[in-house]
Amino acid sequence: MEFKETQAIYLQIGDYICEQILLGRWNEGDRILSVRELGVALQVNPNTVMRTFEFLQSLEIIFNKRGIGYFVTADAKLKIIAYRRKQFIDQDMPVFFKNINILGMSMDEINQRYREFNKNETAVNI
């Protein structure tokens, strides 16, 4: 796994697990890899993976069955999208707004470009 430069490793492992769930590699109700298995696969300290699991558990994306392992919760996908949305609003949007200000772009221009972008996207999708 390629670690992004800025985010704490335990959060990056969290993103990795969320991606596996969104891509349907791990389905709702499935058991996910153990702390150690994931540590070995990603070449990271199992303690760090443990921290990721605690974090995802607090977001109700995974849950622990004592002595068996960690499982994907029934509404994990919804929870992941809610978490990502919050991340986007808290982290990515401020950077975006800052850049708009620095470059002196108006909201009208952004709006227009957004519409153009969407037009191209649908064109590609058809």
Added chain:
Amino acid sequence: MINIEHLEFSYSKQAKLLSNMSLQIGAGRIHGLLGKNGEGKSTLLKLISGLVFPNQGTIDTMGFVPAKRNPKMLQEIFFLPEELPQITLSIENYEKVYAPFYPKFDSGQFNNYLKEFDIENKKAMLTKLSHGQKKKVFIAFGLATNTQLLLMDEPTNGLDIPSKGQFRRMVASGVDESRCLIISTHQVHDLDSLIDNIIIMEKHEIVFHQTIENISQKLLFRVVDRNDQSENVIYSEDNLRGLYQVCKNTTGEESKVDIELLFNAVLQKTNQIKSIF
């Protein structure tokens, strides 16, 4: 697991190496021991394992005084030195001779690790192997001893490129709550996904000892463009991509700890960083 208090040590009368050093290390963690050349990292590892003795102060290693070299302590320590010993034995015979000293040694594990490192022929003489290959044998052996304490002095030095990933995988599979690893290194990028505790030595003592978790909660590591002004900046390095900065973490956002940057920041702004923790 290890408790060091007011340690004094020197090799010669003129220059002291370690002075009034205190350090507590618990189990279940991987500690990265960092320091400039000649700061005494290897000496500290030797003191912990009883290879050299303190002039003053006390060391407690798993409840033992290391200088007494109690066999009960020694069977729970494996020390991988930077300069590997010259031993005229084949890998197979090395295992036969040395494994019995470690009650928890697991031969199957040793073979798996060797295989992972692409060392197939256990009849090969240790003296005939290249430096890197020999290092791999000792890393594999050390992990397979399953000792409570595993001390490694520059383990990734001399390893080829694919072996570094293999090394990380093996260490990740070889640690558990009861084991304690101390890895002294300059190759911080080889190990930064493994280390969860950072110990920095400077001027005869430990100037910094924190968990990665604590570091990323208290400090923010970021890359910004040169116009960015913030009063929370503690340390800054100019780089192609912009300024690499260590700042006081005021938002609670956890960034990845850049160990190299942290190390430089701690050496240059020791007191400012100490005041944050």
